[in-house]
Amino acid sequence: MITTKDIAERLGISVSTVGRALSDDARISEETKFRVRQAASEMGYVGNRAARMMRGASSNVVALVIPDIRNSFYSTIAHELSKNMEAEGFQLMLSETDDDRMVELRHLRELSANRVAGVIIVPTARPHGDSIKLLRGLPHLQLLRRHPSLGSQWFGVDDHESLREATAHLVAQGHTRIAYLGGPTELPTGAERLRGFHSALSEAGLPDDAGRTELGPPSSVEYGREAVRRLLEGPDAPTALVLGSIQLTLGVLEELSEQGVQVPGELSVVGFGDEPGFSWWGPGLTTIGLPIQEMATGCALWLMRRLKTKPENDGPYTSVSPGSLVLRGSTAPPDGKAPSSSA
Incomplete structure (x- = not known):
C-alpha cells in the first residue's frame, strides 16, 4: 500500500508537507500541492479516512x-x-x-x-x-x-388510507367476505394497515365476521403461501383478498398459481407494492403502488x-x-355479479 512516506521520498520533501498538501493546508504553496496530488494519483495513493477523522475530519x-x-x-x-x-x-x-x-x-x-x-x-x-x-x-x-x-x-x-382504499375497492365490487393478510400489529406499519382494512369494512356497514385476518412475518414468502391455503379452506372461504406486504404478495401469487385458483373468477386479489412482474401476472395484479x-x-x-x-x-x-391503487384485472364482482349501484 502506498503511504505518504512513499510520496515524500519520491518528491524529496517531508512527510508532514505531503500530509498538509493533501489536506489543502493554506501553509503549503499551490505548486507543492499540485506536485503532491499528481504524485499521489500516479502512485495509486488512497487516503486513510479513519486517520483523518481522528484529526477532526467528517465521514462521508x-x-x-x-x-x-x-x-x-x-x-x-x-x-x-x-x-x-x-x-x-x-x-x-x-x-x-x-x-x-x-x-x-x-x-x-x-x-x-x-x-x-x-x-x-x-x-x-x-x-x-x-x-x-x-x-x-x-x-x-x-x-x-x-x-x-x-x-x-x-x-x-399513509398505510391506513392505502389499505382502506384497497379494501373499499373490493367492497364496491360487491364482496362481503374479504380477507386481509399482513404483518403483525406490533409493527406500526402492520397496525395501520390492519386498521385501514377494518375502517373500510366499518364504513360499508359490513358485520364484524365479514373480514378474516391472517397476521404473520411480513418478509416471509412461505408464510404467504401457508396463510392463503388456510384462508381458502372450508365453505366460508373469502371471495376477495387484500395483502399488506410485498413478500406476502409474492407467496400468495405463487400458491394461487400452483393451486390453479382462477383470479378473479374464484378469488379477487389486491396486492401490495408494484413489482415489475405484477403487471403481467395472470390477468394483471391490482395492487397498492408505493411512492x-x-x-x-x-x-x-x-x-x-x-x-x-x-x-x-x-x-x-x-x-x-x-400510496396509489393500481387497477388491473385481478379484481371483479363475486360470481360475475355486477356491483350494486350504491357502490
Missing part, C-alpha cells in the same frame, strides 16, 4: 439499516438513496437486520464506532435500549416504520441538509406519502 458515509434486502421496496429505496447521496458527495452503506433487534444493535454499535455521518433506519418492532442511546448520538431519521423512542423525524406511507422515489428523494434531501447545516437541535419532521 451514510448507513441505511433495513430488515431485508430481498424485499424490492428496500432494494429500490437503497438504489434511489445511493444515487441521491452520490450527487451530494456521500456514500451509502447497507446494513441488514432481518428484523432482529440484537442484530440491529450490533450493526448500530459498529456504525457508531466507525463514526458514520448519519443513519436512515427501518427500525425493528422493539429496538434495544442501547440502540436508542446510540441513535441519539447520530443524525438519523426513520423510514417507513416509526418508533416513538427513536425521535420524531420520519418518512413514511418509492418520492420517499427516497425526501429522505436524502432532509438528511443532506441536516449534515451540512448541523443544527444544534432537530425539530420534529414528518413526511407522509400517499
Whole structure:
C-alpha cells in the first residue's frame, strides 16, 4: 500500500508537507500541492479516512439499516438513496437486520464506532435500549416504520388510507367476505394497515365476521403461501383478498398459481407494492403502488441538509406519502355479479 512516506521520498520533501498538501493546508504553496496530488494519483495513493477523522475530519458515509434486502421496496429505496447521496458527495452503506433487534444493535454499535455521518433506519418492532442511546448520538431519521423512542423525524406511507382504499375497492365490487393478510400489529406499519382494512369494512356497514385476518412475518414468502391455503379452506372461504406486504404478495401469487385458483373468477386479489412482474401476472395484479422515489428523494434531501447545516437541535419532521391503487384485472364482482349501484 502506498503511504505518504512513499510520496515524500519520491518528491524529496517531508512527510508532514505531503500530509498538509493533501489536506489543502493554506501553509503549503499551490505548486507543492499540485506536485503532491499528481504524485499521489500516479502512485495509486488512497487516503486513510479513519486517520483523518481522528484529526477532526467528517465521514462521508451514510448507513441505511433495513430488515431485508430481498424485499424490492428496500432494494429500490437503497438504489434511489445511493444515487441521491452520490450527487451530494456521500456514500451509502447497507446494513441488514432481518428484523432482529440484537442484530440491529450490533450493526448500530459498529456504525457508531466507525463514526458514520448519519443513519436512515427501518427500525425493528422493539429496538434495544442501547440502540436508542446510540441513535441519539447520530443524525438519523426513520423510514417507513416509526418508533416513538427513536425521535420524531420520519418518512413514511399513509398505510391506513392505502389499505382502506384497497379494501373499499373490493367492497364496491360487491364482496362481503374479504380477507386481509399482513404483518403483525406490533409493527406500526402492520397496525395501520390492519386498521385501514377494518375502517373500510366499518364504513360499508359490513358485520364484524365479514373480514378474516391472517397476521404473520411480513418478509416471509412461505408464510404467504401457508396463510392463503388456510384462508381458502372450508365453505366460508373469502371471495376477495387484500395483502399488506410485498413478500406476502409474492407467496400468495405463487400458491394461487400452483393451486390453479382462477383470479378473479374464484378469488379477487389486491396486492401490495408494484413489482415489475405484477403487471403481467395472470390477468394483471391490482395492487397498492408505493411512492418509492418520492420517499427516497425526501429522505436524502432532509438528511443532506441536516449534515451540512448541523443544527444544534432537530425539530420534529414528518413526511407522509400517499400510496396509489393500481387497477388491473385481478379484481371483479363475486360470481360475475355486477356491483350494486350504491357502490
